[in-house]
Amino acid sequence: MAPIVRFAPSPTGDLHIGSARTALFNWLYAKHTGGQFLLRIEDTDAERSTTAAIDAIYEGLRWLGLAWHGDAVLQSKRAPRHREVVEAMLAAGNAYRCYCSPADLEEMRAQQKAGGLPMRYDGRWRDRDPADAQAGVKPVIRLKAPRTGETLIADQVQGDVRFAAEQLDDMVLLRGDGSPTYMLAVVVDDHDMDITHIIRGVDHLNNAARQMQIYLAMGWRVPVFAHIPLIHGPDGAKLSKRHGAQGVMEYEKLGYRPEAMRNYLAKLGWAHGDDEIFSTDQTIQWFDLPGIGRSAARFDYDKLRSLNGHYIQSADPAQLATEVLARVPRLPELDPAFAGQTIALHPQAAARIRTLIPDLAKRAKDMNELASNAAPFALAGPLPVDAKAEALLKPEARALLGRLVPVLSAVNDWSVTALDAAVRTLAEAESLKLGDVAQPMRAALTGRTTSPGVFEVLVALGRNEGLARLRAQAR
Ligand code: GLU
Numbered sequence: 001m002a003p004i005v006r007f008a009p010s011p012t013g014d015l016h017i018g019s020a021r022t023a024l025f026n027w028l029y030a031k032h033t034g035g036q037f038l039l040r041i042e043d044t045d046a047e048r049s050t051t052a053a054i055d056a057i058y059e060g061l062r063w064l065g066l067a068w069h070g071d072a073v074l075q076s077k078r079a080p081r082h083r084e085v086v087e088a089m090l091a092a093g094n095a096y097r098c099y100c101s102p103a104d105l106e107e108m109r110a111q112q113k114a115g116g117l118p119m120r121y122d123g124r125w126r127d128r129d130p131a132d133a134q135a136g137v138k139p140v141i142r143l144k145a146p147r148t149g150e151t152l153i154a155d156q157v158q159g160d161v162r163f164a165a166e167q168l169d170d171m172v173l174l175r176g177d178g179s180p181t182y183m184l185a186v187v188v189d190d191h192d193m194d195i196t197h198i199i200r201g202v203d204h205l206n207n208a209a210r211q212m213q214i215y216l217a218m219g220w221r222v223p224v225f226a227h228i229p230l231i232h233g234p235d236g237a238k239l240s241k242r243h244g245a246q247g248v249m250e251y252e253k254l255g256y257r258p259e260a261m262r263n264y265l266a267k268l269g270w271a272h273g274d275d276e277i278f279s280t281d282q283t284i285q286w287f288d289l290p291g292i293g294r295s296a297a298r299f300d301y302d303k304l305r306s307l308n309g310h311y312i313q314s315a316d317p318a319q320l321a322t323e324v325l326a327r328v329p330r331l332p333e334l335d336p337a338f339a340g341q342t343i344a345l346h347p348q349a350a351a352r353i354r355t356l357i358p359d360l361a362k363r364a365k366d367m368n369e370l371a372s373n374a375a376p377f378a379l380a381g382p383l384p385v386d387a388k389a390e391a392l393l394k395p396e397a398r399a400l401l402g403r404l405v406p407v408l409s410a411v412n413d414w415s416v417t418a419l420d421a422a423v424r425t426l427a428e429a430e431s432l433k434l435g436d437v438a439q440p441m442r443a444a445l446t447g448r449t450t451s452p453g454v455f456e457v458l459v460a461l462g463r464n465e466g467l468a469r470l471r472a473q474a475r
Contacts, residue, residue: 003035003196007061007068008041008075008186011053014247015060017299018201018231018239023267025228026199026265027066028287037066038182038193043076060248064258065280073193076101082180085188085218086141086173094217095173098125098142099133118171123147138176143168143213150296151209156226156289159203163209171210183207187214195223199289202227226289229269244301253334255327255366257315260308268297276303309365320370321357325350327371328378338375345416349378350461355460359452374448377460380428383469389443393473397440400430401474402438405467414463416455423455444473 007023010014015023030037038055043049061068085105089095098121100108105121112119126144133139152162173184180188186207190198198208204229215222226429245251251261262280271293272278272286312320328345331338342378353360353374364370376383385393404426411422427437440453449455459468 003030003092004038005030005035005196005197005199006038006190006195006308007066008040008042008189008200011049011057013053014056014249014360016246016252017248017265018062020064020248021123022229023061023066023076023229024064024199024262024265025270025292028283029197029199029289031284032287035196036069038070038195039064039072040189040193040460041074042185043073043074044182047075049076054368056247056249057307058139063252064248064261073189075189078185078189078192080182081192082173082185083178083189084126086184088110088181089143089173089217089379092217093139094144096126096131096144096170096363097139098132098170098172099130099137099139100125101134101286111438121171123170126170132133140176141174142170142172143217143364145213151212153208153212155205155208156224157292157294158205158227161205161209163206165469168213171213173214180448183210184214185220186210187220187332190223191211191215192219197224197226197289199226199228202229204288206261209358215308226292229294229296232298234300236296236298241396243299244272245312255334255368255370256304256308257311258369260304260311262309263311264304267295269297275306279414303455305336306311312364312367312370313361315361318354319459322359324353324357324360324371324374325378327367328375329372331368331375337372344380345378346380348465349380352377352460359456363450372449373448376448376451377457383472385443385447385473386449388449389447392439392443392449395475398473398475399442400432400437401440401470403430404441405470405474408458408470409467414459416453416459419421419455419458440473441470445469 005026005335007026008017009019009023028039030034039061041049041054043054058072074086086095090097108122109119111287121142125142132140145168146165148165150165151168153161153163171183174180208225208227210221217328226307231239233239236245239246248261259280262277262283266278266283266287267276270287270291270292278286299385327334328349329343332341332343356374356377358372360373364373383462404423407422407426408419423441424434427434438454439449442457443449445451445454445457445461461469
């Protein structure tokens with residue numbers, strides 16, 4: 001039977017990069033094995049599980065390119081089924097009603113505390129007659145857990161992990177108000193969804209022991225467990241906001257590409273030799289559970305950024321140009337340098353960006369930088385000149401541009417080669433280096449001090465616009 005895996009996030013807002021890594025590992029495993037990747041939204045906490053929080057999960061997964069099979073399962077909708085399973089456990093004698101009042105439980109805890117004992121439910125209602133119950137107490141339903149022996153989790157990543165019976169008390173399956181507990185819901189859903197492999201964070205390892213007891217009580221097939229290491233910050237501390245962005249869509253806003261995120265997240269806890277860069281197809285081919293290590297992975301923001309630069313350079317130029325054109329209008333919200341500006345694209349923006357994209361892509365580490373560097377060629381209206389470019393446009397530089405304009409106007413063949421030759425001739429005649437002419441040209445043509453090659457820029461802008469920009473700064 002082909003594996004069936006699932007990603008089971010509890011909606012909390014933006015899809016966290018740690019959760020995204022769990023989703024990716026599951027997706028990769030399904031792809032690698034020809035299995036299925038399912039999505040279950042664990043939305044039982046009504047307050048946190050808003051539509052916006054659930055949509056954020058869909059949005060994050062879609063952006064990362066992790067398509068799930070069929071419709072997402074909403075856990076909250078399955079409460080009747082969860083209750084049905086508890087009824088079956090009651091009927092089979094694997095569960096019982098516990099009529100402890102909150103005061104009873106408090107007293108039990110206080111005694112255990114005083115005796116220096118771990119706090120655990122003592123099983124006092126396991127075999128007691130419900131007729132003994134105090135009036136008005138709504139019973140919870142607890143699992144009749146084995147009192148001796150141990151529960152073994154043969155984890156694919158963590159190895160064999162054993163939990164002594166004394167460590168696990170009779171957990172609540174159904175609360176007094178009839179609502180299922182998380183522990184029960186997860187097992188029933190995983191069973192009903194035919195999940196064969198549970199790949200999730202190691203913070204769920206202790207839950208696995210309790211969940212195993214429910215599988216065994218129901219006589220259900222136990223899935224394979226693989227608990228993956230946590231992600232730490234570059235300093236080894238638990239990953240948090242102070243290290244950097246935490247939400248997947250924050251990375252989209254910061255200009256990261258999904259394929260760079262996939263490559264980077266795949267490397268967090270999993271390795272294929274010393275390889276740093278691998279395509280999604282290669283990852284699918286190579287990904288397997290034995291390649292997952294046990295030690296916590298460190299999130300290296302610099303590495304992610306350099307991978308992102310790699311993926312920008314290796315992206316399909318036509319696709320990249322389309323993405324850049326879509327991003328330029330978003331610059332006012334993405335790049336403080338454009339804050340408050342109204343963005344209007346020039347009618348020739350698409351053609352110009354397509355021409356310049358191979359060169360623009362070489363310099364950018366993120367899509368915002370790329371869009372910002374493309375802006376001088378994409379925007380309509382007067383060209384803004386930044387302070388550094390302005391500083392280059394000293395009176396003698398402006399005078400030089402004034403002598404350059406007629407030379408370029410005389411060039412018939414508006415090509416890189418012809419323009420280059422014309423500018424070189426002028427530079428030689430004036431005993432200047434090519435750069436002495438190119439830098440003021442760049443400042444005038446782009447309003448910046450870095451840009452693609454000035455001749456490529458002239459070609460992309462076309463004769464009229466190219467000469468107009470030079471003229472505008474010439475004296
Ligand atoms: N809903 C849990 C979480 O978001 C995951 C449960 C599981 O994978 O078993 O942490």
